[in-house]
Amino acid sequence: xxxxxxxxxxxxxxxxxxxxxxxxxxxxxxxxxxxxxxxxxxxxxxxxxxxxxxxxxxxxxxxxxxxxxxxxxxxxxxxxxxxxxxxxxxxxxxxxxxxxxxxxxxxxxxxxxxxxxxxxxxxxxxxxxxxxxxxxxxxxxxxxxxxxxxxxxxxxxxxxxxxxxxxxxxxxxxxxxxxxxxxxxxxxxxxxxxxxxxxxxxxxxxxxxxxxxxxxxxxxxxxxxxxxxxxxxxxxxxxxxxxxxxxxxxxxxxxxxxxxxxxxxxxxxxxxxxxxxxxxxxxxxxxxxxxxxxxxxxxxxxxxxxxxxxxxxxxxxxxxxxxxxxxxxxxxxxxxxxxxxxxxxxxxxxxxxxxxxxxxxxxxxxxxxxxxxxxxxxxxxxxxxxxxxxxxxxxxxxxxxxxxxxxxxxxxxxxxxxxxxxxxxxxxxxxxxxxxxxxxxxxxxxxxxxxxxxxxxxxxxxxxxxxxxxxxxxxxxxxxxxxxxxxxxxxxxxxxxxxxxxxxxxxxxxxxxxxxxxxxxxxxxxxxxxxxxxxxxxxxxxxxxxxxxxxxxxx
RNA sequence: GCCCCUGUAGCUCAGUGGACAGAGCAGGAGCCUUCUAAGCUCUUGGUCGGGGGUUCGAAUCCCUCCGGGGGCGCCA
Numbered sequence: 001x002x003x004x005x006x007x008x009x010x011x012x013x014x015x016x017x018x019x020x021x022x023x024x025x026x027x028x029x030x031x032x033x034x035x036x037x038x039x040x041x042x043x044x045x046x047x048x049x050x051x052x053x054x055x056x057x058x059x060x061x062x063x064x065x066x067x068x069x070x071x072x073x074x075x076x077x078x079x080x081x082x083x084x085x086x087x088x089x090x091x092x093x094x095x096x097x098x099x100x101x102x103x104x105x106x107x108x109x110x111x112x113x114x115x116x117x118x119x120x121x122x123x124x125x126x127x128x129x130x131x132x133x134x135x136x137x138x139x140x141x142x143x144x145x146x147x148x149x150x151x152x153x154x155x156x157x158x159x160x161x162x163x164x165x166x167x168x169x170x171x172x173x174x175x176x177x178x179x180x181x182x183x184x185x186x187x188x189x190x191x192x193x194x195x196x197x198x199x200x201x202x203x204x205x206x207x208x209x210x211x212x213x214x215x216x217x218x219x220x221x222x223x224x225x226x227x228x229x230x231x232x233x234x235x236x237x238x239x240x241x242x243x244x245x246x247x248x249x250x251x252x253x254x255x256x257x258x259x260x261x262x263x264x265x266x267x268x269x270x271x272x273x274x275x276x277x278x279x280x281x282x283x284x285x286x287x288x289x290x291x292x293x294x295x296x297x298x299x300x301x302x303x304x305x306x307x308x309x310x311x312x313x314x315x316x317x318x319x320x321x322x323x324x325x326x327x328x329x330x331x332x333x334x335x336x337x338x339x340x341x342x343x344x345x346x347x348x349x350x351x352x353x354x355x356x357x358x359x360x361x362x363x364x365x366x367x368x369x370x371x372x373x374x375x376x377x378x379x380x381x382x383x384x385x386x387x388x389x390x391x392x393x394x395x396x397x398x399x400x401x402x403x404x405x406x407x408x409x410x411x412x413x414x415x416x417x418x419x420x421x422x423x424x425x426x427x428x429x430x431x432x433x434x435x436x437x438x439x440x441x442x443x444x445x446x447x448x449x450x451x452x453x454x455x456x457x458x459x460x461x462x463x464x465x466x467x468x469x470x471x472x473x474x475x476x477x478x479x480x481x482x483x484x485x486x487x488x489x490x491x492x493x494x495x496x497x498x499x500x501x502x503x504x505x506x507x508x509x510x511x512x513x514x515x516x517x518x519x520x521x522x523x524x525x526x527x528x529x530x531x532x533x534x535x536x537x538x539x540x541x542x543x544x545x546x547x548x549x550x551x552x553x554x555x
Numbered sequence: 556g557c558c559c560c561u562g563u564a565g566c567u568c569a570g571u572g573g574a575c576a577g578a579g580c581a582g583g584a585g586c587c588u589u590c591u592a593a594g595c596u597c598u599u600g601g602u603c604g605g606g607g608g609u610u611c612g613a614a615u616c617c618c619u620c621c622g623g624g625g626g627c628g629c630c631a
Contacts (some may be wrong), residue, residue, distance in 0.1 A: 039574075048573065051611070061611075084613070085574040099620070130631070170627050300557075300627085307629040314631050343626050368560060369625065410568065413560055415624055417567085428594090431579065437593050448590045481625050489605055500569060514586095516593045555593065 001033035003045050003484075004092055010034070010049050017057065017064075036481075042099040043082065043090035045476070061087025061551040080305065098476035105479055105535035106459055110542040112482040118159030124325055125151045127336035128248065129166040132240040133177035135204055136247050136391040137381070138370045139338055144391075145407035145548070146367050147336040148253045148443050149495035152328055152546045158489045162330070164257040164323060168222040170265055171314065176200065177240075178233035182220075182359035184209020185232070189217050241288050247392045251400045252548050264320045270312060273320040273355070274305060282354045291317075297359075316366035318344075319351040326357050332495065334363045339415075342366050365493050368409070368415040370461050375421040398423040401549045406434035408547055409499040431503060435544060435553050438506035441513055442537045443553040449519050449530055456530050466528045471508070471515040475532065478508040479539045486546065495547070507534050 005478070011031065032049035050065035059066050065083040072081065077097035081296060082090045105112050127147025130140045147163070157163045168174070180199035188210040189194050212220075213234055220228050224467075241258070248255070255357045264270050277283050282293050288308030292315070295302050325333050337344075342364075349359035371378040372389055381388040393402055403422045410416050423430065449456070467476070482499065489497040518529040544551045 009577075033573095033574090036575075038570090042574070046574085048595080052575080054611075068594070088574065168591090168631065287629080291629090304629045309629080311629085313629065338559070339625050341626085341631095345559090371624095403631085414568075415561070421569095422567095433593050434579085437591080441591060441594085444591055452590085490559070496569080510594055511596095513590080514592095519590055555591075 001076075002093065002097075002480075006045050006047060007032075009075045009090065010047050011071050012073050013068045014049060014053060016071045017067055030171045036484075037088070037090065037184045041080040042084060042088065043092045043506070045091040045093075047089040047091070048087075050089060054087065065089055078534075089345050090453075093151070095465070095468070095473070098473065098480065099467070101480045102464060102467075102532060102535045105421060105460060105538040106483075106531050108547055110537050112538055113486060113542060114156055114158065115483060115487065116158035117487065118154060118157050120160075122160045122162070122329060122333040123154055123155070124164055124328075124330040124333045125160045125336070126166055126242075126325075126333065128253075130244060131173055132167045132237050132244065133173060133200060134170055134202060134240060135243050137388045138372055138394060139367075139392060139393040139416050141251075141394065141403065142367045142370045142407045142412075142416075143336045143338060144248060144253050145404050145413050146495055147334075148334070148363065148548055149408050149492050149498065149546065150334065150365070150490070152548065153486060153490035153495070153498070155169060156486050156542075156546060162257060163255045164259055165255045165339070166259045166261070168261045168314070168317075169243065170261045172311075173239070175229075178229060178236050180205050181209050181212060181236045182228070182232045183219055185220070186215040188213035189221070192447075196378040204206070207237070211239070212236075243392075244380060247390075247395070250392070250395050251404055251548070261317050261321070264317050264324065269320040269324060270317050273351075274316060275324050276355055277305075280354060292347070292351070292354075294347045294350040296355050299344070299350050303347050308496075316345075317350075318348060322348055322352055322362065323355060323357070326352070326361065330361075332361050332363065332376070334365060336365045338368060339366055339368045363493070365412055365508045370532060371415070371417045373417050377421065379420075387462075394418070394420065397497055401436070402430060405430075405435075405499065406546050408495045411494065411496050420464040430486075433542070433555070435502045436549070437555055438509045439537065439540045439544065439551045440553060440555040442509070442533050442540065445513075445518055445533050446530070449526070452519055454519060454526060454530070456525055456534075458506070459531055462527045462531050463524050464528050466532065467532055468527050469512075469516050471512040472529075472532060475536060477503075477510040478505045479535055482539050482542060486542075487545075498543055500544050502547065505536070505539055505543060509540070512536075 032052045034045055036045045037043055037046040050061045050068060051140045054061040054064050055065075059067065062083055066088045068089060069081055071528050075091075077094050079092045079094040079102070081092070085088050086534065125147050128136070128140055128144045130136055138142070151161050151163050174198050176196065180195045180201070183193040183195045183199070184205050186209075187206070197207065198375055199205075212232070216231070216235065220231060223231065230440070245255075245258075274283065278291060282296065284291050284293065289304045290306035291302045293302050303315055305319070306312055322333070337418070343363050348364075349362060352359045352362055372381065372394075379389060397420055406416075406418060406423050467473070480505070485497060487500040489501075512532070516529060518533060519526055541551050
């Protein structure tokens with residue numbers, strides 16, 4: 001109910017100041033906001049209405065503030081309102097409000113702060129979408145974690161969310177991959193074969209080639225060339241996809257839909273999309289190729305969709321793919337792309353616009369680079385030569401929780417260096433343990449209480465008013481932030497806000513633990529504090545759950 | 556050359572229109588015979604890259620300059 005209740009009340013006060021008849025646009029036309037003051041001394045919530053509206057009201061901000069207070073309707077759980085600084089209205093909530101927060105959190109569990117802001121707005125989040133010709137690396141991992149957390153956040157605020165992985169199982173890259181695999185297979189079988197210059201050279205190619213040799217090598221070499229090529233490609237696709245899916249499962253990143261590029265070709269969707277573009281007059285031929293006039297939609301140059309030797313460029317199926325997404329009824333589509341793809345945004349948006357889909361419905365989150373390091377030394381990688389540390393290796397070395405935390409903790413806009421040594425350390429260099437430790441302590445307290453024979457009585461019987469220690473109040477205030485923090489993180493597509501918030505909750509809890517002994521001879525106080533622990537646990541489990549990090553009961 | 560991201564404490568990063576700029580780490584001083592010290596308290600440390608502008612108010616918005624990263628194919 002906060003901050004909405006305050007906003008409504010202030011809007012009502014402004015409306016009555018306006019002479020009863022709310023003018024154009026109604027109360028919200030004043031355009032003020034209710035937000036958290038940076039400094040706690042300035043209350044629980046602050047409204048800038050008096051500053052924003054001073055000009056329109058023809059009054060000095062502080063005078064307008066006083067007038068607003070004069071006309072302010074009653075707000076439940078409000079303890080007081082003050083004018084401060086240049087004209088802020090600072091609202092302080094009552095202790096009772098925080099006890100309501102405790103009851104809601106303790107009774108409602110980790111889902112207690114869910115909202116249905118997004119009801120009815122189906123969103124697709126498409127992420128990772130690595131080509132199925134090798135293992136995932138750390139860059140894919142970041143897209144995976146960012147996309148996964150965004151999907152979890154959107155779900156929490158009430159959007160029906162579908163997670164999709166798009167894989168390019170058609171085209172020249174796959175042909176090169178299959179040729180490389182076949183060569184590796186032949187080598188494993190003792191034949192003389194060279195992996196093509198423009199093929200894939202990573203150690204995994206040799207490894208998978210050997211697997212292929214062992215599984216079906218004999219049969220494959222007997223086949224005709226075309227048949228064998230098809231069979232190797234199919235096996236290679238399956239092998240890569242299995243590796244990718246398993247790796248993602250290791251860090252708890254599931255997908256609802258695995259979408260194959262081939263289906264677009266097989267169904268004729270690519271042709272259809274190009275015909276539609278042509279029909280709308282957006283295509284032209286030049287130098288033997290077919291061009292899409294993307295400059296008409298703000299791109300810096302036109303793009304080829306069919307090459308002079310009759311093959312599609314990657315853009316052609318991408319047009320069909322994005323068209324297909326919206327044909328599936330998503331109100332909004334979010335793509336998580338690596339920084340190296342940012343240049344493609346204009347042309348994909350152009351294709352949507354050209355075909356009558358509002359390009360604003362497609363949102364593209366760009367994740368910046370991830371560099372790997374070990375003990376401060378950069379780990380050199382070459383994708384072309386296939387020399388890179390795989391995501392799987394990183395997970396095995398540092399653990400799923402630490403990986404997820406690290407990849408979620410920074411704004412997607414920031415380039416990051418993932419230091420394997422640091423991520424592995426179970427120290428304060430690794431704040432993931434700080435959050436998990438808070439949760440483990442909560443569980444430990446419950447175990448201790450039970451061992452002491454303390455039974456938690458029903459919530460309704462607890463005298464929560466006993467919770468007046470500053471550390472207790474601070475912890476309750478932190479718990480109260482969950483809903484607004486999730487909303488903000490979801491709206492801004494900003495997973496890292498959850499790690500920041502989680503740290504605040506953990507800090508408040510550790511402080512509470514240090515300052516207030518929970519299980520004591522004072523039965524009533526013990527009951528109240530155990531319920532506070534329970535409420536905090538709901539919040540902590542919610543945060544860890546949104547981050548996809550495990551909540552250990554003991555550490 | 557053009558486009559995107561970025562420049563905030565010694566380090567890694569939060570904060571993107573509000574009130575004296577924050578966290579962790581690192582540095583300094585303390586706290587375990589009692590519920591997990593992977594914890595807590597206090598403390599040192601900043602011309603928010605430089606300069607202009609918009610605004611009642613700018614780390615935040617605009618312009619410009621400088622530094623770092625990425626992208627600019629009839630490759631994916």
